[in-house]
Amino acid sequence: MSAPHIWIVSPASARANNGNWQSASRWARFLRTRYRVSISQQWPESGEQSPPDLLIALxxxxxxxxxxxxxxxxxxxxxxxxLTGTDLYRDIQTDASAQQALRQASALVLLQPAGMDVLPAPLRAKASVIFQSAATLKPAARANRRHLDIVMVGHLRSEKDPLTFMRAAALVTAPRARLIHIGGALEPALEQAALATAAAHARYRWLGALPHAATRQRLKRSHLMAIASHMEGGANVIIEAVCSGVPVLASDISGNRGMLGDDYAGYFPAGDAAALARLIDRALAEPDFYERLRAQCDARLPLFSPAAEQATLLELVDNLLHKAQQGMTK
Structure with missing residues (x-):
């Protein structure tokens, strides 16, 4: 008897190399330890012979x-x-197809617990939280460096608010600070803004899109990671920073609080470039503050282990398949 077949629908492809694709790819890897897994951008695909035993949709x-x-x-x-960030914090409030998807799914998965407050109350019973994970990378030595890099990882699109990061480049005063942005240009106006900022401010560099492995290596060599987003479901880049020993400076939004905790010291108001610049300057000037950020990030590390994510996902899938089998045999 062959193993049950799981089909993952990911609108993002490997070429997109974004957080949604990383989630889909990682879940496929975890599930293949027990199941047959297909992954595509839609279901059904032409020529498909039989439906899967369970569908996972991102x-x-x-x-x-x-x-x-x-x-x-x-x-x-x-x-x-x-559920992604644009699902939780925008689409399910206004989009009929997204609302129908919530009702049709047997189970809902959130990537951080603060998202539960956004769900309609009747749907919370079928929702659970699965924190994403990343392999732990040993932090790179940072002593005696000419530059201290603050890296932002995310494609240039409005939800990620790259303009706040760019504007902070003009306001940071720490002489060794260098603001590095990694991500492809998805909106032409933001691409032009990145090029103009790089031309006007030597401390800002836009590297464009990089492969995931190269991005992780660049991240682990950084002094800080900044995330300025207006909405996030549970940013994988926060996990990758924490798992590399790199403290995070994060916009004060629900999705980031769900990842880092309400008492985290590294928040700034979303869209406030001056506040982000002040946090960068303080983290570079005050070793005690920097170590506090790092200690708070280290405390979140157990939440983001691959073993924990895999175990929680497999338990959810196992239970759903078992209940479905019981229903069919009654």
Whole structure:
């Protein structure tokens, strides 16, 4: 008897190399220890012979057609919807297809617990939290460096608010600070802003899109990681920074609080470039403050272990398949 078949729908492809694709790729790897796994940008695909035993969909609005097709074709088979930042903090309030996807999924997965408050109350019973994970990388030595890099990782799109990071480059006063942005240009106006900022301020550099492994190496050599987003479901780059011993400076939004905790000392108001610049200067000038940030990040490390993420995911999938099997045999 062959293992059950899990199908993952990820609107983001490997070429996109964004957080959603990293989630889909990692979950496929975890699930293949026990199941047969397919991954594609939609379901069904042409030429498909038989439906999977369970569908996992990333992104309520963008995966809504696949989830609806699966619910219509396989009403007795379970599905999981992984909610992204734009789902939680925008689409499920206004988009009918995203709202339908919430209702159709057998189970909902959030990437951090603060997102539970945003869900409609009747749906919370079928929701659970699975923290994402990353391999631990040994931090690079930072002593006696000419530059202390503050890195932002994220494609140039408005939800990530790269303009706040760019504007901070004009306001930071620490002479060794260098602001490095890694990410592809998804919006032409932001690409022009990045080029103009790099031309005007020597401390700002935009490196464009880099492969995931190269980005992680660049991150672990950084002094700080900045995330300026207006909305996040549970940013994988926060986990990668924490797992590399790099303290985080984060916009004060629900998704970031769910990752770092309410008492974290490294928040700045979303969109406030001056506040971000002050935090950068303080972290570089005050060793005690920098160590406090690092200690608070280190305390979150156990939440982000691959073993914990895999165990929680496998338990959820096992339980859904078991319940579906019981229902079919009654």
């Amino acid at each position: 992104h309520a609005r963008r995966s809504a057609p696949s989830l609806d097709a699966y619910a219509q074709a396989c009403p007795q088979r379970p599905s999981i919807l992984l």
